Amino acid sequence: MEDKQTFTISIYTENNVGLLNRISSIFQRRHINIESVNVSKSEIKSVSRFTLLVKLTEEQVQKIMGQIEKQVEVIKAFYHKDDETIYQESCLFKLSTDLLIDNDEIQRVINSSKSRVININKDFFVLEKSGSKEEVEELYHILDKHGIMQFVRSGRIAITKPQMRVSELLKAWQ
Structure with a gap:
């Protein structure tokens, strides 16, 4: 088969x-x-x-x-x-702004994952990531330990x- x-x-x-x-x-x-x-x-x-x-x-x-x-x-x-x-997915993470201010690891994660902050205010910030499904999943698992407030991901674009x-x-x- x-x-x-x-x-x-x-x-x-x-x-x-x-x-x-x-x-x-x-x-x-x-x-x-x-x-x-x-x-x-x-x-x-x-x-x-x-x-x-x-x-x-x-x-x-x-x-x-x-x-x-x-x-x-x-x-x-x-x-x-x-x-x-050639394909990609895109996703958005909503996280507490306190993480950005109080946690040096989050800055390292943002830089190493090639993601970027697209919105920030006193309560939350929004992180955008484009990449393979595996890259998005890896970032999700890292950020999940810190408490994701919201998460959304696109379907494959190719x-x-x-x-x-x-x-x-x-x-x-x-």
């Missing part, structure tokens, strides 16, 4: 209400968990891009792609393995290493 691996699925679509629900139901019907979802505009005006992270066999992802592309609003969908993409002629394809669609 083929081993499961991580795939980044990029779906270029018209921006229509309900499409995210229909796409997620394709995975739900097959009992497949979506690890992360990100939706944003793409490089082509009026075209949205869904970026999904899933763990499947290549045979499963190929079948899923066929179902995704059957959706009327889907222009084109692609899947890539991790070594074919671009491909191989050239994709998606812009030409999408321009032809317009």
